Amino acid sequence: MLNFSILLVFIAVALCYLFKPQWRGKANRPSLPPGPKPWPIVGNLPELIKSKKKTSVSHWIHSFMKEMNTEISCIRLGNVHVILVTCPEISREFFKKQDAVFASRPLTMATDVISKGHLSTVFAPVGDQWKKMKRVMVSEMLSKARHQWLYEKRVEEADNLVHYVHNQCKNSDEGGLVNLRVAARHYCGNVMRKLVFNQRYFGEGKADGGPGFEEEEYIEAIFTSLAYVYSFSVSDYLPFLRGLDLERHETIVGEATRVLNKYHDPIIEDRILKWRDGKIDKPQDLLDVLISLTDDNGISLLSENEIKAQICEIMLAAVDNPSNALEWALAEMLNKPEMLQKALDELDNVVGRDRLVQEYDFPQLNYVKACAREAFRLHPISPFIPPHVSVADTTVADYFIPKGSYVVLSREGLGRNAKVWDDPCEFKPERHLQGCNEDKEVVLAEPELRFLSFSRGRRGCPGLMLGSSMTTMLFARLLQGFDWSIPMNQGPIDLNQRMGESFLAKPLRAIAKPRLPSSVYSFAR
Template sequence: METISFTNMLSFSILLLFITFALCYLFKPHWPGKPNQPSLPPAPKPWPLVGNLPELIKYKKQSSVSHWMHSFMKEMNTEIACIRLGNVHVILVTCPEISREFLKKQDAVFASRPLTMATDVLSKGYMTTAFSPFGNQWKKMKRIMVSELLSKARHQWLYEKRVEEADNLVRYVHNQCKISDEGGLVNLRVAARHYCGNVTRKLVFNRRYFGEGKADGGPGFEEEEYIESIFTSLAYVYSFCVSDYLPFLRGLDLEGHETIMKEATRVMNKYHDPIIEDRIQKQRDGKIDEPQDLLDVLVSLTDDNGISLLSTNEIKAQICEIMIAAIDNPSNALEWALAEMLNKPETLQKAIDELDNVVGKDRLVQEYDFPQLNYVKACAREAFRLHPISPFIPPHVSVTDTTMGDYFIPKGSHVVLSREGLGRNPKVWDNPCEFKPERHLQGCNESKEVVLAEAELRFISFSRGRRGCPGVVLGSSMTTMLFARLLQGFEWRIAANQGSIDLSQRKGESFLAKPLHAVAKPRLPPSVYSFSR
């Protein structure tokens, strides 16, 4: 019934578009002004006015939009394509060389963001760093993020908070092992997301829980509801929404995306806002002497006249963006990597052997060990490559007409680099669908450190350029610690009678179809876990 209603309403809306808004939405391709200029990238034949939106709607219901887009590119044997959605050219890229041209050589041309329903709701009207179009607001928030929140000095200042949550991760898993002498079954998805959420809450709010939490160190109802709202928001931030390309449909909310997005942000704000408002009041009352967390830093910022640099809504919006940006990537990489490694015990053992050689068994791994943990980081890189958190990076918008890879790119185009296409490109990677961390150690020796960021864009762990992730250092630290603590602290095995881990991917999403469960057993001396009591 819902599908019929949606189809009928969309057809009626398109009819209205033809009749009453034709002049506004008439197809106006930005063809080159001179005959000898290049053409647009290869493209499926578009419908009048709506472009390829019918195909988008069809494949959203049948399988996934990304599968359709990648299938088209494979059929056309192209690494750059142009799909027209409404009056917007969406440029898809799966080639590292062209990707580097977008985000390095012509980074300034593609420094803006599109105006979408999801980013509008999430950023309170484009007040944040990641989702604001190019302009003064973005410059202001980017400067604050880079210089005030994510600087090298600030990263070191927050070191103890990160260690505290790494210890709590071990405590939580250790408590799951007490079920029997053979260990206990651990939900790795919960453990990984809980750790990432804990770290971010500790850095931002100086607290682990919004509620009481659990005695075993695990998440309470509040944290579970909160994490669910974050992943719901991320699903719609990364999705293709019809009303983003036919803006006159926005108020109708035909797909229900806006309702879902507003409810998810309402849940996040339910937990954020009271803390933020209380902290702002304390700052006004002069009760914050020295900042204790990132929220203190934000509310304490002032301009040259001593006036608060950020409004309440700017603070709320930026906090929300920070929280959703720090949880998905590390937790998804850990779950996929450990699933792959459990199916390949020799790979799992190599990572454990490295930890034993570098750290030993008499203490837990610390951040100063990271430079020597090349194989552990290679496992994380391989998870980012093979199992990215989303099919595409958030779109970049061209601010002027340009040429790229012998093709014409019109002003206003949405350029999306394919995480899947880059990471699984057979021209770049041998056996691209095989989990093989060793591929990231080629040419590496003891004096060369493996890093999680990929400068040459052969895959994408953290995006680059003006719109690149400003939290690469923090994200890398969280990811490496998550991998290292779980691999060093516990023996992991597949539950009895399960056989191998099912590596099926959830339909229309980037996660494992089923959360990863594995049996954990402590592998270090009891004294190392003394803090877990």
């Protein structure tokens, strides 16, 4: 049925575009980057659809780039040129030298639904709306002063993380089996709910500090939304197909968004009313900050829909990256106990065992952060970054990049580039310590784009400080607070990746035992 639908799609496209004049390159212009030969009208959409059935779009892209021995390539999807890059030097030319040219975003079905018509920061194309929301995020929401203002809330959730894991292993000399995927995602979701809504749970939660049904449903909706937000949907390249829902993307994204709105909207609407009625006059969390912003005339700066869209975007942006990095890193370290021990030795030397690690310890935890960096490099949360759109014709790496092209950096290609990294498929945290000493701190950001932990440039992640703090705390608290081991008779952790996704094929489960004095865990209740 799907194949017949796709055939009808191609016929429709041919009829629609048959008499539309196509761009013709001038003789003095450089050529487009190399890539698979496109079909008339539809471009490489047939290959893209085929790749989704067999393996994944990312596998198809990386395979033909390897076969063509190129670090920059071009595929044409409908009328859109998609430029794919796996080289740090070329990436820097795009997003450092010509950052302003590639500062826009595509208008996709998923981003339109999630952001209520592209009202938020990340999903908005270049224009006044994007500039307005970016100023709000940089100056009001994620500034250094605001980060410090929210410090106690972050500490509270770090303590709850230790409390939650400790409750699963405190009653047995043999320890307890902990699902690290649940623990890590639970922590990230808790932090963001506390910062944004000043509450840990949407429902009752659980007595052991774990997530209830509401939190589990909510986190599932976040990851579903992220999986489809820039998923090479056919209708994004042939917009007139929207509404037919040939790949069911619209149904899936719509349902996930409804779940998020089910939990967000009542809180946001109630809070707005309380501000209007004068029941709140001082911000207590990030939602209050958004509501309280006013323009020069004292009128609310943001509409209700803008607030809802921005809140949704913040929640989507903060949960996946730290939790995925922790799960992969700990899986790698369990298979190589000497790495785990090196991290523990650093934590004992810097922090000791009579208290829990705090954010002021982070500058000295270089090996712990090197483990996080290595997870970002080798096991990125997604194969590609969100696409950037060129606002003008230009030339990059001696290739012509037409206006309207989608430029996509490959997280996998950059992080596993053999020209940049020795043994690129090996987990080696030590590689990030080269040149470091007591006066030089390891940071999670990578400004030279040799891998991608957080996006850079005009479209760079405004939550870099928050994301780095959440990631380091997640690593440090779980490593310091517990001895981790592989369950008996299991053998090494299976490091296979789930087909078509970036996660471990099976959620990481490991045995945890308390490694600190019992009095320390009482602080984490």
